[in-house]
Amino acid sequence: MARILVGLSGGVDSAVAAALLQRQGHDVVGAYMKNWINEENIVGNCPWMEDIEDARAVAEKLGIEFRVVNLMKDYRDRVVKYLLSGYESGVTPNPDVMCNREMKFGVFLDYALEHGFEAVATGHYCRRRENADGTFDLLRGVDGNKDQSYFLALVNQYQLEHARFPVGELTKPEVRELAQELDLPNATKKDSQGICFIGEIKMSDFLKNFVPDSPGNIVTVDGKVVGRHEGLHLYTLGQRKGHGVASPRHGVAYVVVAKNPERNELVVGYDEPETPGLYTKSCTLMELSFPNGELSGEVRVLAQPRYRTSAEPATLVISEDGKSAELVFDDPQRALTPGQICAIYDLEDQALVVGAVFAEIHPE
Ligand SMILES: Nc1ncnc2c1ncn2[C@@H]1O[C@H](COP(=O)(O)OP(=O)(O)OP(=O)(O)O)[C@@H](O)[C@H]1O
Numbered sequence: 041m042a043r044i045l046v047g048l049s050g051g052v053d054s055a056v057a058a059a060l061l062q063r064q065g066h067d068v069v070g071a072y073m074k075n076w077i078n079e080e081n082i083v084g085n086c087p088w089m090e091d092i093e094d095a096r097a098v099a100e101k102l103g104i105e106f107r108v109v110n111l112m113k114d115y116r117d118r119v120v121k122y123l124l125s126g127y128e129s130g131v132t133p134n135p136d137v138m139c140n141r142e143m144k145f146g147v148f149l150d151y152a153l154e155h156g157f158e159a160v161a162t163g164h165y166c167r168r169r170e171n172a173d174g175t176f177d178l179l180r181g182v183d184g185n186k187d188q189s190y191f192l193a194l195v196n197q198y199q200l201e202h203a204r205f206p207v208g209e210l211t212k213p214e215v216r217e218l219a220q221e222l223d224l225p226n227a228t229k230k231d232s233q234g235i236c237f238i239g240e241i242k243m244s245d246f247l248k249n250f251v252p253d254s255p256g257n258i259v260t261v262d263g264k265v266v267g268r269h270e271g272l273h274l275y276t277l278g279q280r281k282g283h284g285v286a287s288p289r290h291g292v293a294y295v296v297v298a299k300n301p302e303r304n305e306l307v308v309g310y311d312e313p314e315t316p317g318l319y320t321k322s323c324t325l326m327e328l329s330f331p332n333g334e335l336s337g338e339v340r341v342l343a344q345p346r347y348r349t350s351a352e353p354a355t356l357v358i359s360e361d362g363k364s365a366e367l368v369f370d371d372p373q374r375a376l377t378p379g380q381i382c383a384i385y386d387l388e389d390q391a392l393v394v395g396a397v398f399a400e401i402h403p404e
Pocket residue numbers: 046047048049050051052053054055071072073074075144161162163164231232236
């Protein structure tokens with residue numbers, strides 16, 4: 041039996057996670073992390089008050105203690121700053137991955153350990169395996185549809201040691217069923233969308249309040265001006281909608297294929313493999329993180345360049361200092377994006393072996 045602090049978000053996954061741990065006989069306390077409050081009335085409908093009440097109702101139903109932990113300052117320092125400086129420098133950051141490393145398994149875990157808990161549990165769909173040598177691996181969740189191991193790509197061994205993922209052994213329908221069986225008050229609550237702190241709004245709407253507009257031309261890959269953009273940070277490579285430029289070819293949309301910061305130009309091209317720069321095989325990764333032991337030299341791996349895509353066969357060549365690597369996919373991948381996270385798994389596609397940030401994408 042262990043004393044475990046469960047991150048209760050108000051959603052059904054973490055509610056069931058708490059119930060499962062309790063069923064296993066652990067001493068469970070639930071806590072809501074207050075990360076962001078829309079006190080400046082910026083944008084978005086941040087449903088945090090409702091979420092806290094939902095989380096509290098779950099704790100009451102389970103008969104466990106409930107706390108609200110205020111981590112707003114840390115969130116600003118560790119996630120919002122990273123997010124805004126990434127966009128300002130022209131890359132596409134991933135605040136969800138950073139929130140897991142810096143908040144849930146960062147300051148929230150520190151809080152838990154300081155307050156007599158052994159571990160932090162969340163409702164993530166992933167698994168933690170204890171190996172014969174006493175180390176831990178992060179595995180994909182059994183529900184291939186819901187697997188969230190990608191979002192934990194940057195956790196380290198210490199964080200894994202103190203993490204628990206009770207719903208990773210279940211499918212989402214099983215989790216919903218259990219929630220109904222246990223009569224949890226949020227059993228039918230709909231899944232949250234978007235980024236944990238900005239609620240149900242679009243990232244571009246959020247960014248407009250923090251990063252000044254910087255309008256420029258939208259050009260095709262052959263340099264023809266076809267429209268205007270409001271700032272390069274508001275667009276992501278591979279983006280099909282929202283750039284406002286209709287393609288002259290029936291059935292083949294224009295997508296964002298590049299950003300040219302020197303000329304403040306957004307480059308669009310047809311969404312097809314022949315378009316220069318849209319599909320690439322090779323890239324440089326930085327900020328390598330090894331969840332269970334450093335790898336070195338050349339390794340065959342499966343690399344997943346974004347959430348909800350498959351992990352693809354690739355060769356990873358790690359630098360001598362272990363901080364960066366060259367990654368070459370066997371087949372070209374669509375819209376590899378600087379700033380985004382690459383989750384790298386072993387060849388069985390179960391255990392995470394490296395997490396990293398895309399630094400540069402090399403054109404063919
Ligand atoms: N504000 C929060 N306070 C405490 N824990 C949180 C909070 N936000 C997220 N978590 C934890 O992180 C997990 C994953 O968060 P995510 O935002 O991806 O939620 P989710 O997959 O919709 O899960 P849930 O159904 O529990 O909301 C949650 O299951 C929960 O354990």
